[in-house]
Amino acid sequence: MAENLSGNMQEANTGNETSVSKIVGKQSVAFRKPPYIIAASSIAGKKEGEGPLGTLFDQIVEDPMVGKENWEAAESELMKMAAQKVLTKAGLKNTDIRYLIGGDLLGQLIATSFGIAELGIPVFGVFGACSTMGEAMIIGSTLVEGGYANKVMAITSSHFAGAEKQFRFPLDYGNQRPYSASWTVTGSGAVIISNQKDPNKNTGEPDIVITGFTTGKIVDYGIKDSMNMGAAMAPAAFDTIKQNFEDFGIKPDYYDKIITGDLGYVGKNILIELLKEVGYDITNQHMDCGMEIFDQESQDTHAGGSGCGCSAITFAAYILKQLRERNWRRILFIPTGALLSQVSFNEGNTIPCIAHAVMVEAR
Amino acid sequence: MAENLSGNMQEANTGNETSVSKIVGKQSVAFRKPPYIIAASSIAGKKEGEGPLGTLFDQIVEDPMVGKENWEAAESELMKMAAQKVLTKAGLKNTDIRYLIGGDLLGQLIATSFGIAELGIPVFGVFGACSTMGEAMIIGSTLVEGGYANKVMAITSSHFAGAEKQFRFPLDYGNQRPYSASWTVTGSGAVIISNQKDPNKNTGEPDIVITGFTTGKIVDYGIKDSMNMGAAMAPAAFDTIKQNFEDFGIKPDYYDKIITGDLGYVGKNILIELLKEVGYDITNQHMDCGMEIFDQESQDTHAGGSGCGCSAITFAAYILKQLRERNWRRILFIPTGALLSQVSFNEGNTIPCIAHAVMVEAR
Numbered sequence: 001m002a003e004n005l006s007g008n009m010q011e012a013n014t015g016n017e018t019s020v021s022k023i024v025g026k027q028s029v030a031f032r033k034p035p036y037i038i039a040a041s042s043i044a045g046k047k048e049g050e051g052p053l054g055t056l057f058d059q060i061v062e063d064p065m066v067g068k069e070n071w072e073a074a075e076s077e078l079m080k081m082a083a084q085k086v087l088t089k090a091g092l093k094n095t096d097i098r099y100l101i102g103g104d105l106l107g108q109l110i111a112t113s114f115g116i117a118e119l120g121i122p123v124f125g126v127f128g129a130c131s132t133m134g135e136a137m138i139i140g141s142t143l144v145e146g147g148y149a150n151k152v153m154a155i156t157s158s159h160f161a162g163a164e165k166q167f168r169f170p171l172d173y174g175n176q177r178p179y180s181a182s183w184t185v186t187g188s189g190a191v192i193i194s195n196q197k198d199p200n201k202n203t204g205e206p207d208i209v210i211t212g213f214t215t216g217k218i219v220d221y222g223i224k225d226s227m228n229m230g231a232a233m234a235p236a237a238f239d240t241i242k243q244n245f246e247d248f249g250i251k252p253d254y255y256d257k258i259i260t261g262d263l264g265y266v267g268k269n270i271l272i273e274l275l276k277e278v279g280y281d282i283t284n285q286h287m288d289c290g291m292e293i294f295d296q297e298s299q300d301t302h303a304g305g306s307g308c309g310c311s312a313i314t315f316a317a318y319i320l321k322q323l324r325e326r327n328w329r330r331i332l333f334i335p336t337g338a339l340l341s342q343v344s345f346n347e348g349n350t351i352p353c354i355a356h357a358v359m360v361e362a363r
Numbered sequence: 364m365a366e367n368l369s370g371n372m373q374e375a376n377t378g379n380e381t382s383v384s385k386i387v388g389k390q391s392v393a394f395r396k397p398p399y400i401i402a403a404s405s406i407a408g409k410k411e412g413e414g415p416l417g418t419l420f421d422q423i424v425e426d427p428m429v430g431k432e433n434w435e436a437a438e439s440e441l442m443k444m445a446a447q448k449v450l451t452k453a454g455l456k457n458t459d460i461r462y463l464i465g466g467d468l469l470g471q472l473i474a475t476s477f478g479i480a481e482l483g484i485p486v487f488g489v490f491g492a493c494s495t496m497g498e499a500m501i502i503g504s505t506l507v508e509g510g511y512a513n514k515v516m517a518i519t520s521s522h523f524a525g526a527e528k529q530f531r532f533p534l535d536y537g538n539q540r541p542y543s544a545s546w547t548v549t550g551s552g553a554v555i556i557s558n559q560k561d562p563n564k565n566t567g568e569p570d571i572v573i574t575g576f577t578t579g580k581i582v583d584y585g586i587k588d589s590m591n592m593g594a595a596m597a598p599a600a601f602d603t604i605k606q607n608f609e610d611f612g613i614k615p616d617y618y619d620k621i622i623t624g625d626l627g628y629v630g631k632n633i634l635i636e637l638l639k640e641v642g643y644d645i646t647n648q649h650m651d652c653g654m655e656i657f658d659q660e661s662q663d664t665h666a667g668g669s670g671c672g673c674s675a676i677t678f679a680a681y682i683l684k685q686l687r688e689r690n691w692r693r694i695l696f697i698p699t700g701a702l703l704s705q706v707s708f709n710e711g712n713t714i715p716c717i718a719h720a721v722m723v724e725a726r
Contacts, residue, residue, distance in 0.1 A: 218479070
């Protein structure tokens with residue numbers, strides 16, 4: 001296997017116009033000038049703060065209303081806090097950011113629109129359900145590497161109470177949750193992607209770069225249970241991860257970690273089995289943000305965490321730290337999304353799913 | 364004024380790293396290798412088919428349910444038809460398209476997810492309300508010009524009945540509509556953006572290229588009336604158009620047409636007045652898709668058409684035709700979006716708006 005991605009990708013890049021094409025295989029891209037992740041922020045709710053990653057978040061917000069009048073405004077406030085925090089950590093002003101690429105789970109992305117309006121940054125609203133952070137990082141890194149921006153911000157959020165109201169039942173209804181149900185993370189995470197190295201990094205710390213990506217297709221195995229999203233999303237994660245391996249001609253051990261967004265305990269097993277059936281064993285590399293963020297037993301979170309905020313704050317607080325400390329060198333980050341709505345669910349439809357894979361490396 | 368954009372943009376491009384930067388001014392981009400629009404499709408509803416542009420659409424669907432069980436499935440079907448039609452017109456297969464960039468007005472973009480799932484094309488879901496076609500074309504053209512794709516599809520849809528159910532009242536309620544209300548277009552439009560010229564164009568026809576864009580910021584003037592979206596969106600259109608002029612150092616007569624998405628009769632006047640106040644008179648160039656698509660008097664559509672489908676099918680059927688026939692040489696296409704949701708409206712919030720400008724030229 002080639003020692004760096006660049007070499008590997010040129011080998012994989014048959015059939016395209018030039019030997020330096022960025023297009024790899026059926027669904028992937030390899031950057032020629034990998035953009036840098038120069039800063040990240042994570043704002044988390046009280047329950048997330050009490051979980052295994054609690055000490056790593058930039059800020060824990062104890063009040064679920066975040067001082068606002070409703071759940072939607074609370075989520076917008078979390079996103080505003082994440083945006084301001086990542087700017088502060090990077091030593092940048094809002095005018096230094098060319099584009100904000102962001103999204104959330106609420107209908108018509110209102111957490112995002114109301115959260116980041118006053119920053120005055122040109123905006124691309126994106127939606128991939130809980131895969132949104134992956135989509136935002138992919139679009140953001142193409143805008144930077146393609147020469148359309150020097151710096152962009154990718155940001156997402158979710159809120160437990162807002163998501164329950166949107167997709168299932170209002171909290172006051174007090175419904176029972178099956179063990180296959182996930183717990184939507186209250187939080188917002190952001191990263192700044194730049195065409196320049198991080199000027200603030202400590203001596204000896206590696207550069208964190210996005211070396212490529214694999215964009216997901218919509219995968220629908222006919223599952224209709226919104227209380228079992230892990231099972232619905234696992235085939236989408238399978239499809240994208242398999243394609244990443246095939247496009248680059250690599251095996252699971254190419255990565256130190258293969259990190260899905262929020263498959264949880266149910267979805268994780270399905271993913272591992274599906275990949276085994278086609279000859280890939282990711283048991284040693286696999287990790288799931290939804291399983292890392294809560295302690296299943298003591299926190300009563302059933303299948304694990306979920307929501308656009310889950311993979312975003314786990315990436316910002318935990319995954320980047322492991323890369324910066326050189327505990328991991330190369331990872332595949334695959335936020336997973338269930339593209340249902342309250343309306344499609346009530347109309348008896350299946351849950352189409354998608355997963356986007358981002359290749360991140362410490363150099 | 365420089366005769367072609369490329370020259371003009373280099374002049375405008377002060378303060379950036381190199382003289383060939385694609386970054387122009389505060390919010391704009393000028394492509395070095397402008398991507399080609401090689402095909403477009405438009406599927407329209409019955410009422411749209413009876414309007415002034417009726418003869419130009421690829422297909423008119425008489426049945427508002429499009430043979431499906433509910434409005435949402437009907438809209439998905441329109442999008443599927445638009446996607447298949449544009450592939451057919453371009454002589455391409457789904458596997459020739461690297462990415463589909465699409466969105467709609469329904470919560471969690473279900474018209475898109477269910478509409479295009481079976482095509483099996485990698486997807487980026489985008490949301491900018493009725494500005495979505497602008498956003499999709501911008502992201503699509505950067506993916507092509509940046510070298511990440513040879514061909515992409517940008518696609519959006521809307522449906523009158525689905526939008527009324529989503530944002531206002533179910534049709535059965537029979538509510539009165541004020542004259543400032545717009546009429547959501549039933550339809551879906553798609554374009555294919557390519558790094559190669561259209562191999563099927565007729566002899567003598569020009570190439571249609573996307574030469575650049577200006578990405579919108581969220582603009583909120585505090586308007587709360589979802590029955591007067593034109594007034595809410597006009598300031599966003601103003602902001603983006605003014606920025607386009609400033610970034611490129613151009614005046615309104617640089618364009619043959621300056622075409623907003625769906626401001627309608629109310630919003631149009633506000634836009635023209637706002638621009639006059641800062642020294643730009645676009646009276647001679649301005650056109651609004653929402654005003655073109657219906658005959659206000661005979662069709663009882665009040666302020667005009669709106670929805671993600673409005674600017675998309677007007678662009679695909681009418682605007683491209685004018686460019687292909689060399690009636691217009693350069694246009695600025697500015698789909699406008701009102702980023703409200705039923706929830707934000709019911710909670711008494713304002714309507715944040717956004718507008719994205721795409722520069723299109725016949726060469």
